[in-house]
Amino acid sequence: MATRRKCFYGNLRPQLYALIESETVDPVRNPYAPGAGQRPPELAGRDRELRQFEVVLERVARGRPERSMIITGLRGVGKTVLLNTFRSMAIQRLWGTGKIEARPEQSIRRSVAAALHTAIRELAPRHRAPDRIEKFLGVLKAFAQAEPPQAGRAAKAPAHRWQPGINVPAARGRADSGDLEIDLTELFVDAASVATDLGVGIGLFVDEMQDVPPDDVSALCAACHELSQTGGPLIVVGAGLPHLPAVLSASKSYSERLFRYARIDRLDRDAADHALLAPAEREEVTFTPEALDALYEAADGYPYFVQAYAKVVWDLAPTSPITEHDIKVAAPEAESELAVGFFGSRYERATPAERDYMRAMAVLGDEPVATASVADELGRKPSSLSPARDGLIKKGLIFSAERGTVAFTVPHFGRFLREQPA
Ligand SMILES: Nc1ncnc2c1ncn2[C@@H]1O[C@H](COP(=O)(O)OP(=O)(O)OP(=O)(O)O)[C@@H](O)[C@H]1O
Numbered sequence: 001m002a003t004r005r006k007c008f009y010g011n012l013r014p015q016l017y018a019l020i021e022s023e024t025v026d027p028v029r030n031p032y033a034p035g036a037g038q039r040p041p042e043l044a045g046r047d048r049e050l051r052q053f054e055v056v057l058e059r060v061a062r063g064r065p066e067r068s069m070i071i072t073g074l075r076g077v078g079k080t081v082l083l084n085t086f087r088s089m090a091i092q093r094l095w096g097t098g099k100i101e102a103r104p105e106q107s108i109r110r111s112v113a114a115a116l117h118t119a120i121r122e123l124a125p126r127h128r129a130p131d132r133i134e135k136f137l138g139v140l141k142a143f144a145q146a147e148p149p150q151a152g153r154a155a156k157a158p159a160h161r162w163q164p165g166i167n168v169p170a171a172r173g174r175a176d177s178g179d180l181e182i183d184l185t186e187l188f189v190d191a192a193s194v195a196t197d198l199g200v201g202i203g204l205f206v207d208e209m210q211d212v213p214p215d216d217v218s219a220l221c222a223a224c225h226e227l228s229q230t231g232g233p234l235i236v237v238g239a240g241l242p243h244l245p246a247v248l249s250a251s252k253s254y255s256e257r258l259f260r261y262a263r264i265d266r267l268d269r270d271a272a273d274h275a276l277l278a279p280a281e282r283e284e285v286t287f288t289p290e291a292l293d294a295l296y297e298a299a300d301g302y303p304y305f306v307q308a309y310a311k312v313v314w315d316l317a318p319t320s321p322i323t324e325h326d327i328k329v330a331a332p333e334a335e336s337e338l339a340v341g342f343f344g345s346r347y348e349r350a351t352p353a354e355r356d357y358m359r360a361m362a363v364l365g366d367e368p369v370a371t372a373s374v375a376d377e378l379g380r381k382p383s384s385l386s387p388a389r390d391g392l393i394k395k396g397l398i399f400s401a402e403r404g405t406v407a408f409t410v411p412h413f414g415r416f417l418r419e420q421p422a
């Protein structure tokens with residue numbers, strides 16, 4: 001394959017050397033990675049966010065007051081991938097880390113316990129005082145098993161208590177009141193103090209943070225607030241849909257001072273080209289400039305689409321350089337894969353009434369639309385549409401960009417809906 005030729009033309013620009021002799025494009029070596037949370041072959045266009053997070057880690061490690069980071073953006077722009085990269089950066093600095101994925105209507109108590117358990121297990125082998133770790137694990141176990149007071153009273157005696165898989169007896173009297181705000185605060189302070197012993201920090205990474213139930217969001221913010229005052233080296237790093245800042249500030253007005261929000265969006269032209277070219281060139285394949293134009297037009301710079309088109313194009317293109325013609329041939333297949341995997345799977349989650357609501361939004365265009373206009377379009381009273389709207393927000397299909405307006409969380413979703421038969 002191409003590798004054998006590298007020694008002759010190693011210093012030539014790949015475009016030039018591709019002209020010298022066409023290479024076959026080997027599907028086995030297809031580098032692209034469309035898929036939720038799939039690590040891309042090249043993390044393009046996120047240097048600013050990576051630098052910012054580098055500073056956050058450094059400052060927290062030095063005990064400087066620092067706001068944590070929250071990444072927001074539409075579906076498929078690369079929030080999960082960036083959050084995972086942040087986590088890797090923390091691990092490289094020998095921090096303890098853990099991650100949760102929030103789900104609607106599910107308390108974060110158990111998942112936070114599991115994530116901090118992971119984080120502490122990462123630190124334990126380096127800690128000189130095993131009894132400190134054991135003591136913390138006892139508190140962690142009690143935290144995990146504590147029930148909210150009213151649930152405890154209402155519920156019949158549980159058949160068997162949840163066992164978090166921690167091999168020490170649960171401690172009593174700390175982080176186990178059942179009030180999540182108090183418990184999280186105590187737990188975070190204790191976890192941070194274990195990390196301090198080692199001169200490192202702890203990172204708790206929360207994906208789909210907009211789905212954390214309101215009471216838990218409020219508790220999480222309060223615990224972060226407390227930590228920011230004591231300078232404990234534990235940070236909560238979040239990722240979520242564009243309305244996440246509004247969710248946080250609705251729960252605690254000081255949340256804006258706790259978090260630095262980084263909104264990530266589609267890749268600009270240079271970054272999108274880089275996302276395509278860098279992995280290809282490692283396999284000694286390249287694209288003509290016209291092919292890059294066509295791909296940018298099709299994918300519109302959205303990372304998920306960039307990966308999805310490139311994957312199919314690679315599989316179907318016979319030789320390098322990949323041409324505009326190859327893109328034209330591959331586009332219908334890429335689009336039908338997106339229609340099923342990216343758009344269709346989300347559309348399926350909606351009820352018939354919610355689908356009508358989204359179709360009406362789509363008719364009104366691709367910008368955020370006023371909920372009153374959606375009601376007009378459907379010939380209904382706005383109040384009668386609240387259940388559909390709230391259902392769609394809960395399912396993460398739309399969000400309220402500003403008061404009284406809604407927008408799709410999925411890029412190009414309006415276009416997809418307009419193309420569906422009624
Ligand atoms: N910076 C990037 N450069 C190139 N490709 C990327 C980049 N970021 C993400 N991708 C690709 O985009 C796709 C979507 O990434 P990811 O799942 O992280 O998005 P997301 O914002 O978390 O989406 P969702 O809101 O649906 O969870 C993946 O296939 C990933 O490989």
Ligand SMILES: [Mg+2]
Pocket residue numbers: 036037079080081207
């Ligand atoms: Mg994600």
